[in-house]
Amino acid sequence: MDTILDPGAGTSAAMTVKVTREELYELVWTVPMQRLAERYGISDVALAKSCRKLLIPVPPRGYWRRKETGRVPARPPLPRPRPGSRATVTLSLERKREPPPPSPELAARAAHEALPENRILVADRLSRPHPLVREAAAVLRPRSRRVDSVRPWRIDRCLDIRVTPKHLGRALRIFDALIKALDARGIQVSVVTDDRRRHTQVELYGETVAFWLEERTAPHPHVPTEAENKEGSAGRRKWDHVPSGQLRLRIENPFLESARKTWSDGHRAKLEDLLNDFVGGLAVVADGLRARTVRWKHQREEEEQRVRTLEQQVDRWTRAAQVRAFADEAERRASAKGVPVTPASELGEWLAWARRHADRLDPFKPPSASTG
Numbered sequence: 001m002d003t004i005l006d007p008g009a010g011t012s013a014a015m016t017v018k019v020t021r022e023e024l025y026e027l028v029w030t031v032p033m034q035r036l037a038e039r040y041g042i043s044d045v046a047l048a049k050s051c052r053k054l055l056i057p058v059p060p061r062g063y064w065r066r067k068e069t070g071r072v073p074a075r076p077p078l079p080r081p082r083p084g085s086r087a088t089v090t091l092s093l094e095r096k097r098e099p100p101p102p103s104p105e106l107a108a109r110a111a112h113e114a115l116p117e118n119r120i121l122v123a124d125r126l127s128r129p130h131p132l133v134r135e136a137a138a139v140l141r142p143r144s145r146r147v148d149s150v151r152p153w154r155i156d157r158c159l160d161i162r163v164t165p166k167h168l169g170r171a172l173r174i175f176d177a178l179i180k181a182l183d184a185r186g187i188q189v190s191v192v193t194d195d196r197r198r199h200t201q202v203e204l205y206g207e208t209v210a211f212w213l214e215e216r217t218a219p220h221p222h223v224p225t226e227a228e229n230k231e232g233s234a235g236r237r238k239w240d241h242v243p244s245g246q247l248r249l250r251i252e253n254p255f256l257e258s259a260r261k262t263w264s265d266g267h268r269a270k271l272e273d274l275l276n277d278f279v280g281g282l283a284v285v286a287d288g289l290r291a292r293t294v295r296w297k298h299q300r301e302e303e304e305q306r307v308r309t310l311e312q313q314v315d316r317w318t319r320a321a322q323v324r325a326f327a328d329e330a331e332r333r334a335s336a337k338g339v340p341v342t343p344a345s346e347l348g349e350w351l352a353w354a355r356r357h358a359d360r361l362d363p364f365k366p367p368s369a370s371t372g
Helices: 021-028 034-038 045-055 065-068 104-114 133-141 165-186 226-231 271-337 346-361
Strands: 002-005 015-020 088-093 189-193 197-205 206-221 239-252 262-264
Touching: 015 021, 021 045, 021 088, 034 045, 045 104, 088 165, 104 197, 104 271, 133 165, 165 189, 165 239, 165 271, 197 271, 206 271, 239 271, 271 346
Parallel strands: none
Antiparallel strands: 002 015, 015 088, 189 197, 197 206, 206 239, 239 262
């Protein structure tokens, strides 16, 4: 990549990067488009448009989710460029901002979650479940003898839980303890659905943070079935993604790269022991989103002020041009009628005053030239 400093912008200028087709192709298949676009200070729509112009294939919808579970689809090769097309694209590279210091609320949340008396405990049995947990249990109870599904086949309005029936009871108990603890902290959990999936989310610091509980899967070499051998389709399927029994909580966080997203069963601790850390993680993401919202609001206000200033300058410049044109026309008509327009005459003094006023209006005239 060739890096260019924008001349005329001084040391505080943003930098631009010239990226070849091959480099951009590798980037978009290594980093999610939205995250890559944020890194370069452009929108993901603009980045996708650049890829289309350069004939660069991009990951399909759901690619990164499948990659996390080990199901990585084949990457299409980079086609040859069009004859005469550009070989590079120029992207704006923003200077990396220093992360803002933690807010007082975030520090207080971390201290609260660290106290032993505030530890979130998961019961051995589901007793008097939270209404959201009770609804989820009714929706997610297996309706067939199939036991390998990690998510329900219907998009019902319930908690976002993606586990096999064998571990559903444990998942419900974890969610029940978590939701009741969040309620006690004044953090309300809600469930919404759209055409594709259900969302479990909290409102914190004025921001919405979505999360879910899932069972991890592990790739295992596929063993062809007898039917596959008979059909001649053996070998087409390389891997089976087998539920592992390990549960994890995940925060949906496409904007904050540095914030933690996952809390899962491990060798040292079970997920039940990490719920206070997870609540702190929700607060970290909400605080980061709030800082991003404040930054975007500030940038929007700055842009609006620039627009107002520009429009004021255009208005002043237009008025100045109109005043000068009016003074010139008044002088022309007076001369045609034989009216004296010498500097000492009444009309001459008025014309000089009118032109000085035009200079004061004109944004292109320096102050020293528009006074007197």
